[in-house]
Amino acid sequence: MHPFFVAHTVWSFRKELQFVAIAFLIIISLPIIGVIILTHTGINIISDALVDIEPETQTILVKNPVDGSDTTEVSKQVVWPVQGIVTLEFAESSGYQKFHTGIDIASPRHRVGDPVTTFMDGTVIYAGEIFWGYGKHIIIDHGDNITSVYAHLDRIFVYKGQEVKVGDTIGNMGSTGWSTGPHLHFEIRVYGIPVNPKSFFSTN
Incomplete structure (x- = not known):
């Protein structure tokens, strides 16, 4: 095989390995990043806004985690x-x-x-x-x-x-x-x- 093709093949293989390695690191890091974000910055604020009680009827209000709007009224004991x-x-x-x-x-x-x-x-x-x-x-x-x-x-x-x-x-x-x-x-x-x-x- 011509040296150019050998060198080009090795370079391509290395680039593919780098791409796979980077993709793998991103995939396995996403849950960790998500946990860090939820645990240290947002989870308390988010969780505080998800449930409320209607004072007159004592109905439990479950809220949308995206915009805070009421999604469900729960009347269960x-x-x-x-x-x-x-x-x-x-x-x-x-x-x-x-x-x-x-x-x-x-x-x-x-x-x-x-x-x-x-x-x-x-x-x-x-x-x-x-x-x-x-x-x-x-x-x-x-x-x-x-x-x-x-x-x-x-x-x-x-x-x-x-x-x-x-x-x-x-x-x-x-x-x-x-x-x-x-x-x-x-x-x-x-x-x-x-x-x-x-x-x-x-x-x-």
Whole structure:
């Protein structure tokens, strides 16, 4: 083969490798960049604007994350999933994360086994365990782009696809996953974005 064609082929191959490498770096960096942007600059502002309560009717207003307009009025009953002591508030920093995506509620008796109930009617979309982070946890879809998470459980009493009513016992408080003691990590997401659970309660 002529030296020119050899050199041109090697140059083209190198340029293709560079293009592939740059594209790969961009692809794997996008989620990281997104997390950094949401965590450190925007998530608190966005989440604060996603849920509101109409004071006269006590209706929960779910807002459009793009322009802040009301998209849904939710009249479903809500209850706190467990009684206890709040040990870490929403958006506070902890040893595990700079932005806490829910509320941690510890057992008043400092023991495993207190019942955990669903805060609103819905359908279980996940019930299982990972050996880090949430540990044993449940995720419930409440419709209207609202989901809730109940983490660090000791036992799980529901299964994927099960319909649950507000106040149904779905598990027991525990200390699985990244946990320093018996408590419930209670998290609510709207359009997949964590919001302050207290936003759903008229007296918070």
